[in-house]
Structure formats: C-alpha cells, structure tokens
Amino acid sequence: MVPPVLYLPIVPATNQAGEEFVVRRLSNGRYGILAYTALDRLAKSCGAEQPWVLLPIEQLERVKEVQPFDVVAFDLDVPETQRSADRLR
Known part of the structure; x- marks a missing residue:
C-alpha cells in the first residue's frame, strides 16, 4: 500500500537555478523518480544529509x-x- 505522502530527494538543478527531483536511469533502461515511503528510509538509502521534500501522492502527475x-x-x-x-551526487 502506498502512503498518502512521499519523501522525494532533491538535488541542485543541472541547467537552472533551484532544485529538481532525482530521476535515475534504472537497470531496465526506464527512468524512475526516487520516492521514499518514510523519512528514515530516505536517510538510510540516500544519506543523512540528503535534502528532500514531502509530496502528496496525487501531485506526482504534476511533477x-x-x-x-x-x-x-x-x-x-x-x-x-x-x-x-x-547525500546524493
């Protein structure tokens, strides 16, 4: 079951000011946005200093x-x- 909110890691934007969400190429060639169901999971997987935002699940389509x-x-x-x-590079 997916929770109503997700923790999404952010990184500095590559070609503009501000931040962007982390989208990575997966082993199957598809692109996945990293999303964590709990803050402790984000910290364990991305690093304790990783910046993040809390996003309601219904806003993923806008992202x-x-x-x-x-x-x-x-x-x-x-x-x-x-x-x-x-933190993530």
Missing part, C-alpha cells in the same frame, strides 16, 4: 509534466558510490 519519468522507484537503495558528503 511528471515538468520532470518526465517512467516509473516511481519506491525505497530504492542508492549505492554509496553515487553519494558524496552523506
């Missing part, structure tokens, strides 16, 4: 319009090689 993705990657464990200073 997809601005930052396209194929699937929601729930509680994905991010390898430490993709982290720096206890």
